Amino acid sequence: MAVVNSSLTKLVVQHTCRVPFPEGPAGSGAVAARQFDAVLMTVGFKLSSELLAHLSGLSEGTVIDTAVRVLPVVRAMVGGHVQHNAYFRDFPRDVPDTLDFWLRCLRQALADPEASPGTAATVADEARHGVLNLLALPAYGRYQHTYEEMLAAHDELIAKAADRVTILHLGRGLAEELQDLYLRLAGSVTPLGDDDLRALRRLAGHCATGPQPETIPIRENRAVVNQARLAAGADPLLDTVTDVLRLACALSGGDVTLQEPTRFASLSRSVRRSLLAGLDDVVRADPGKLGDVAARREQWKRLGERLHPHEYPRWPHAAQVFAVARRERTAPSFAARVEARLAAGDVPGAATLLKGAPGLLFRSLDRLLRTASTPAERDAVLEIAETVAGRVSGRVVLSVREHLLNRAAGGGTRVFANRLGRGITAPDTRPPLDEQTVERLAAFLDAEIQRRLPPIGRLLVDPDVLDVALPLSGKATADGLGVLPRGSVTRVDGELLRFFVHWRQRDHDTDFDLSALMLDGDYRNPTWLSYTSLTQVGGEHSGDIVVAPDGATEFINLRLDRVPARFVIPQVNIYSGEGFDRVAESFFGFMLRDADQAGRPFEPRTVRMKSELRGPGRVALPLVFMRGDDGRWRAKWLHLHLKGRPAFNRVEGNRLSTARLVRATVERRYLTVRHLIGLLAERAGSVTTWDGRTIPGGPVTFIGLERPEGLHEASRVFTPDRLRDLIPA
Template sequence: MENLESLVIARRLRVPVDAPDAFAPGRGETAARQLDAALLSVGFKCSAALLEHLTRLPGETVSDLGVRVLATVRGLVGDHVQHNVYFVDFPANVPDTLEFWAGLLREALLDPVAAARVQPPTLDLLTLPGYGRYRHTYADLLAAHAELIPLAGDRVTVLELGGSLESEARELYFSLAGSEVPPAAEDLAALRSLASFCADQPERIPMRENRAVINEVRLAAGRPLLVDTVTDVLRLACGCSGGDVTLATPTRIRSFRRAERRALLQALDTVASPAKLGDVPRHREQWKRLGERLHPHEYPRFPRAAAVFEVARGVRRAVGFDSRVEAALSAGRTSDAVELLGKAPGALLRRLDHLLRIGLSAPTVLDAAENAVAGASGRLLLSLREHLQNRLAPASGRVFTNRYGRAWATPDSRSPLEEEVLSRALAILDEEIVRRLPDPGALIVDPDVLDVALPLSGKAVSPGLGMLPRGSLSTVDGELLRFFVHWRQAERRTDYDLSALMLDASYGNATHISWTNYGNDFAEYSGDLTEAPHGASEFINIRLADATRPIIIPQVNIYDGEPFDEAAEAFFGYMTREAGQEGRPFEPRTVRTKSDLRGSGRIALPLVFLRDDNGGWRVKWLHLYLKGRPGFNQVEGNRVTTSLLTRSIVERDYLRVRYLADLLGKRGSSAEHTTYIGLAAPADLPPGSRVYTPGTLHELIPA
């Protein structure tokens, strides 16, 4: 139950509480004020409604709740660990890089034991005594820094009053389960916990991965399964085996009990029509492994289920829909291909750009698209809209990103599309999207949310504090920018390196800050740590007014050891503060964003900082991972790739909240309710208002 409570607080910034007991004395005033003060030290506070509610609870209840709430929000900002630094006075007194290395070498040569290891012809500077390990305690760090001076510009995140844990968990469950957006790995884990707790379910579960997770709970409870394709059954089997429900990586299928085998085969038999058998070859090997566990020959009453495994073994032939479309295109029967695609609206729209470039009559293709839009998902319509609006002008390059955030770029070799064709395609999409949008009633939009990108996919975005979808823009306030990384190794020595690539307006003239260059005229590095058995933190401090480069790209390189998703803990974030605030290297109330690092790449590119024409700074979210090398990654080695990928993201015209807000505003309404879209909900909204904030923005994507 505590895990669910923490999940609700972290995801919704709402504190689940029960109604006060009318027969129990409520004397929680003192405990409530103490909790509010403790929260303020880490950049949070209770809303007026929450504070008033807590005062009517027994003091012991408020104290117990406060311990759990404080632990949750401290983890949310990264304050649950002690952030020490290599250079105790950081950002002051950071030495010159060459002087630092020379000093370490001098110390080693003066130590007879160490000197024996420092011999030509090779010298590994990273093995010098005293390098890469803390040389002082956390108490020494605290003693070296003055207290933070609180300012009005510090982040204060309001925790709202929630309902009972049951109602809050149900609301979060319905939001995640009914999302139109592909989920992040953390969302699937949360959904699994919530599905075990909540008995009912939403009417629609559009995402296949979400459906697989919910089916795991239904299978365990002996309830009917929610499947409409054969692949749904395979996803469920992989999920029950502790594997990947996205089917991106192979799963070792476990043995199933007889009742489970019967349920899986029965579900498979109901959906395995001849038209759907064409999906089987895509995951042929996984189907073979599942057949070895289900023993379909023992269940002759499920003949259509047995046909699935015959296709997987090659005994029966099945041609998939995509194969038939490709065969028609390869044979030059383009009109047949369009006619075939017309039976699958989503497939036609995903190929729209291609169809317009292969010599087909544009009016014919657009007529087919106009007929297809009503049968496609809202997320697909928005994704296609974003794609086509970027075809209006030549792009510097194309970026491809997979579900893990791994990205690569290539020059754009596509032939251009005529502006008239694009204009009609965009008009078709806009008309259908407007038709699907909900009645907004009285619409209120916070200007600060207009440049937030619509969450058309959540796979590469790890949930956390202040996280926004890839392509989102937001303002950076403060004189000092400081980003940080913290990691703790699980089993073997692990060395992560926080670095920053700094470029001019043309994405050239590069300079950097890292363990090979501790500082320049406007930035300082906190020092390199090469192992983290108990956790390690690195920081880069930047004085924005003095920055001579308008583009700053922080990155985390895996130099050696465990990948991000194998480390015991790994997270990145950034802080902003004013120059006179003093304080420790890490101050939780100045943290603007923080999230876990994960993904299969060896180089993380979370975001980029950009100076605008007026001298102000903005941040744009990247959520990218580069493959990198197996080891020894450093900022100097990936400069070209990082520059190209970042430029492609920065110059891309993402579909933002502004687009939907404009359509909602034009839609008109006579309804009496209020719709609010913003970074945080104000306290004075009318009862019954529909509220969309970054944590629930996916609910605005139409079905």
């Protein structure tokens, strides 16, 4: 039970920065609580005054038990749960010139033939032919010192007020915290990221039979909840045939987003009956939903082989689904009927038909408006959209509004990112939308969102959150600490910028390479820091590590005042071995510190962002650092991958595709918190910009990067992990 409670506590701390209400005998725990707080501060966390006071009134053993549960969680949140060694022991000092370093490794290999029998002869033979195989050199790519020896070479970090401090707040009881987290995740109006979806799957097993959200609008969330409901003996929540397909994927341990094929498992008779009965109910209530089957015909055929619908004649409507999948029955899809209208040039007719699917109508507005041949047809499309707007989800309304930010003029480059973060660019060949049409639609969409926003009383806003992109999809955000949605922009304050990648291989030797591509204001004149260029453009690379059985870390250190480039693009290239989705562990992050702070290559309290590296590509682009006209640096979140090559990816080989993708993302306009606050302001009793110090009395609605201490207990707080709750249903 203790292990279960510890893992559930971990979920709460990771997702909320709250410690479930510690319970235990009263006692004198003040000394242990202060020691707990002091250890937390070494990794950039701190107990809130309320939590510190509560722990101080408990027994010392209870405080220690709480610390044992919480400390490993927060260390992992910043990447401090592993030892971060650097190839060059004194990094960032004494990093050699690249060619000098390679020659030193070569000389060592030739001077000590007994250390690696056969290596010296092989290297000498290759060198005579003008070839230098770095991987064959014993001193290359493998740590030459222990972690402890590296620590001894560095002075202690000098603490500064600007170091990151993340407050851990006192939560409610564990059961209440789990229930609240479950309701927020299950009822989310935007798709969840991978980490949140895994958390929902875990929570659903505990909460599926308790209170439920009023609606579960995101279909993959519903599949996860339905899996838990079936296990608890409750009926699944189904209203489309695809809900049944997603549930079958969940039961088989597959992909509920349906992006990847699932190998369906053998299902028990009771589960097969539940799926077929649910499918029969859906089709009987609306036979038109058979039109959704053709889009995933092969998946339905595979599922039919597991469900054996012919054994259950009492559910004939369910059998029709598989008949459509086998092409034994025709069921024109809704999209096909719309395409037929458009092919006939009947734009208003297509829009009228789409009234039956309001979300699809809104997602098709650009095409309908640019296809319309007359102002009267455009007006007809807009009028139809206005009549059904109330039935469209807030996420879709906001997505269309963001789309309009980039459609005032034609030309340029479009950027596409799928659910897995694979990014590509393409020329924008669409004709521009009529300016008056864009203005009319934008004003209507803003009014529709504003109409749905609740009255919020006093609004307190942290200015640092204004340029954070609205989280219209959790798929546009990597999992981690301090991570913001794609398109978000935040200040970068510090003299030294140091980013890092850590990975640990699973089954095969794996070589990740951390690099930094640097571009001028026109996204040209590339220079870079990498294992082939250790000291360039105001920075240092910590050295190449080529195998990671116990984990490896690479760093890049930059003095921002010495960087001549306008853009600095960190990237992680997979040179060889396992991919991001295959390795046992991989994450990226960056630290900020002043030049005089000294310290180890990795200092947890200076970590500003740490994100998991997952995705299908072989090149990861987490974010870009940008120097503005005012000379200040800012970060813009990318969360993108390039497909790359199966092996031997290097910054030199992808600099052109990286530059195109980054330029398209940087120049794209995203809908931000600033826009939503502008709409909220008219419904707020008052709006105050937080100065970072003054806490108003009484309850407020606070929107910011972190919850400040001292807010009234009845206040509503929206930090990055809860920004999705601002998006109206």
